Amino acid sequence: DxxxxxxxxxxxxxxxxxxxxxxxxxxxxxxxxxxxxxxxxxxxxxxxxxxxxxxxxxxxxxxxxxGSVPRHVVGTGVALDNTHQHLRDAIYTHFDYVTIPMPWKVLAPEEGDYQWEVLDEWVNWARSREMPVIAGPLVSFEPANLPDWLFIWEHDYETVRDLVYEHIEKVVDHFKDRISSWNVVSGLHVNNHFTVAFDQLMDLTRLSAMAVKKIQPNARVLIEIREPFGEYYAGNQRSIPPMMYADLLIQGGINFDAFTLKMLMGQSVNGQHTRDLMQISNLLDHFAPMGRPINLVMGVPSSMVTEEMIVITDTAQQIDPDCGYWRKPWTPGVQSTWLDAMMHIALSKPFVETITWTTVIDHSQMDLPLSGLVQESMHPKPALKRLTTFRRNLANVRTENASAGSAN
Structure with a gap:
């Protein structure tokens, strides 16, 4: 009351x-x-x-x-081409785990020619620091992830299906001794870059999860839901609304362990307009009956994203540079305040196991410009300090609970 x-x-x-x-x-x-x-x-x-x-x-x-807060709860994504030692030290100091993207375009720029060096370096570094890794997504139909040669087969579903399976098989087999958590597919339900039918979307999702479990039975399989508020469905009837997709995964008996919800806000493009905290909390609650844990991937910018920064792949999409901020225009302070509020809201949900900040450092290829916790100049933003304080408080509570349990 x-x-x-x-x-x-x-x-x-x-x-x-x-x-x-x-x-x-x-x-x-x-x-x-x-x-x-x-x-x-x-x-x-x-x-x-x-x-x-x-x-x-x-x-x-x-x-x-x-004592029901998980041990490894706060993680971050990385920029594959930034291997600066100071940045890696910061990741190790401030986060519990690391998410390593695995774009198909980077792994196999030419069909059948896999180049492991960049990914091996990041995975080996994380392993040397004993940091858990979430790898992926392995399959995403976003242009930034797909190799150009795959578009040749866009209208040949059987070939695409075989190529997806072979790709997952090769990647998981290569890393299976070093990685135990896989973000298998991302955003297939949005279906806005590849011509795939409804039943084919579900078949690819099932196939991808099955391929990982076949090669690595004890692996943790995550399926990523992008644009979770579902605005995309109004303009694309070939897509699947996010809650329907999630329900179909459960009802269809697809063998996966958790959802990843990717929630980027503060940019005037589809799926990234800012929502208020009550809407976000309500959306998370809708996933409670699904019976699967959630890994929340989130991010907002530290400055207003200008029209020049926005990468639009759909030329028909209109830019609204005045839309997409929270309470007041984005600043490092607003980013920090939003992060703190979202950490509290997300981790108050017993089914939210982990929170991943979308990327640790600003870089040119990021999905949401200026959403890093560290500037390109390597200077930390206020949000990083706020995150560190929150994480430290969680760790202190876990330590106190463990001590009390030992005393009893």
């Missing part, structure tokens, strides 16, 4: 009074009514976010005290 002096209650009172006053003035003073209506909406959204955070704090504290 929320007491009347709680900030959320005050926000709701303001929203209610502004709304009622706007209704009364809408005929005689439409301009003032419009202003009051906007004030009501603003107070409602702010109040809903404060309520989401307050609820998250309550549940997260309960999760902390019961």
């Amino acid at each position: 929320i007491k009347s002096e709680h900030p959320v209650a005050k926000r709701m009172d303001k929203a209610r009074s502004c709304f009622i006053e706007a209704l009364c003035l809408r005929k005689d003073h439409p301009g003032k009514a419009d202003t009051l209506a906007m004030q009501s909406l603003t107070a409602s959204i702010d109040g809903s976010e404060e309520l989401a955070i307050a609820h998250a704090d309550l549940l997260l504290n309960r999760r902390r005290t019961t």
